[in-house]
Amino acid sequence: MSAARNLSELLTGGTEITIVCHNNPDPDCLASALALGRIAADAGIDERHILYSGDISHQQNRAFVNLLDIDLRPFETEAVVDRRPDSLLAFVDHSVPGDNNDVPAGTRVDVVIDHHPADGVDATFVDRREAVGACATILTEYLRKLDVDVDPVLATALLVAIRTETLAFLRGVTPAEYDAAGFLHDLADQETLRRLVAPSVTGETLDTIATAIGNRTVARSVLVSGVGRTGERDALPQAADYLATLEGVETAIVFGIVRDAIHVSARSPDPRIHAGEVLHAAFEDVGSAGGHHDVAGGQVPLGIFADDTADDASLLTLVDEVVTARLFDALAIDEGER
Template sequence: MVSRLVLGCGAVGQRLIEKIASRDGDLEVICGDRDRVETLRNDNVRAKHADPADPDIAREAAPTTVDVVVVAGDDAERNVRLARQAAAAFPDAFRMAYTGVEPTDDQRAALGEAVHRVVDPGSATAAYLTDLVASEEGVQARRLRRTLRRIDGTLAVIMHDNPDPDAIASAVALSRIADTVGLDAVACYYGDISHQENRALVNLLDLDLRQLGPDDDLNAFDGFALVDHSRPGVNDQLPEDTPTDVVIDHHPPRAPVEARFVDLRSDVGATSTLMTGYLDQFGLEIDRTVATALLYGVRIDTADFSREVSAADFDAAALLLPHVDTGVLERVESPSVSTDTLETVGNAVRNREVREDVLCSCVGEIGDRDALAQAADRLLDMDGIHTTVVYGHADGVIYLSARSRGSDLDLGETLRSAYDQIGSAGGHADMAGAQIPLGVIGEVEGDERLDRVVRDVVTDRFFDAVQDTRLDRPASFSTETGSFEFPFAAADPDAPGDSGA
């Protein structure tokens, strides 16, 4: 339960108290204006007539644990004194201060040093203040702040393996937030960033990311945060028993998630949307680098606001857009195509097998797993094709990437039906991926024979699943689908689309 303490009560403060009095949690008001105190008491608000500048009175009247302190008087100089007192008495609480009427620049600066959020008269509407101190998002932001403050040392912000733009941007944003509370944070990932657009994003924005390997000593970190995935050891290479401090993700989990702070919201289209909200709640100025990365993350995970998009995604975009470097975005979206990708696309075209509007193609051994996603995207442009699956093998694993446009198939469900018994699969209705250990095929001699056996296993299972899905589909079936947690290790590693799908 949230506990709130209000010090001072001018006209703005009274409107705020009226708004939040009905919210869950404790509320205590200390005010030197007897008439205002009587008015609040008549509204069943716990109010004490006393000098809020007296630290002993504030501590005595406050709840056992104070989560939020609001300085809400009308006098600017007095608010500065109250804010400093609150910082000394309640260092772990989220502190917000109203500037008061006609504050000087020095008074604004002094408030900024003592509290987390300064509100000036122009923005001090009751609805705005209530959102900061009493909304669910405000409560979550304060819980995140407390969790970060309690980490002593260095925080590793872990993306999922072979991270996509949403994971990259979210990790960078959380690292910036950690920095504002005095916590050293490092955005980390296992695997590779091989997709041309993803590499361009990192290089053009000069993002500071650390690539981890299996032999890296995790004891160098004192805390762990997961972004765009929710469990250690699932789509990252952390040990499964890694104690986790923070989890922020937009995929619904398939198992219980354990961490000191958990924010799982599958009703938004991107984790970048959630991180934009936290930057706003923390009152942080969003710089060009973070804004550009976050907007790209939202756009990619929602397929340019056309897939599983929510009002929150549009709100995030509107907040980010004024700070975005559109020139960088244009360059990110027009990277050069690698030789590996061109070769993979060519092999996919040559080896394609088409049944009705569905294309499946084996490209053999691959050097760049990301090229599968780009090949699947490009083959969708072939006349009469609505669904594509492109797959190849590397390092003892078969990797599949699937895309669909205007089809009646749910690709995530279809791939799970085809491959869950021999591997892992998942994704969205129009974008999915899978991976299958080559070991399920058994011993095979020669690359040519291996490719043939792989085709027999993968292609036949896929077309059988497509047929079963269409035969089982009732006439009233809806193709709408929710988002899925990416449940496997980089099946379609780092397409600019959803995490590996």
């Protein structure tokens, strides 16, 4: 029996489903949650909830939610811990309680659909395909195999998700993405699609990218840059995407302080470097980090630095020095090469 049929059978036995997005959800996570909700509705589940933690700060992500009118609710621990026996809990685009989500470790999970590397995945239904370019690709396959109606809103969401996750079909793309996109193209709302593909950019995002350019340090073909404090968490991956296109740069890593944590974003077209493993090695003892060979991210609580300095300027300097050193050490680049 196909994964789609197995999922449908599991959903048929439930009366409620809570779909938890990962922290600060992106279009791939949001579209996948929307699609799973539609599949659950087709299976007869009337109570469906999509929860998220963190921020939806990237301009494209905000436009995505607003233009597609996605019904999201802030995460509440009680909604996943104190649920009924016939209430299902699902993860899309992430896999493990407590890892890039606010679900308490050890919570029973019923459905996991993901395309990221992960250890310790435990759920009644698991479909995790690291070779696939987007989680939305997997959900599109389910919709087609289960013959679930795909309206323009859902088609637009999934198509934007696949396009965004693969950097317009230039990163990590497989034949499955092209097949899914071909199916979705004629069903999508083309005007909404155009508006979502090229949303407006905030001034703070441009300032953050400019700061990353100005603060860059390059050793061999690796670029590392700290931007200090920023209110635009999603400006960090945008800066990394841009800096990775500079001549002579094969790996770009950008970090900055967002509220009470240091966020790190890496991009590495270089096949010799696994960005996820580099970030994991750099920060596994102080935070959480990982990802694919070409795209990765991490987060370190600022509290481990806060007690070591009295003023913000000194804190920023300390963070810049320590994070930069950890990254170059993880990349085996000696101090004399920096």
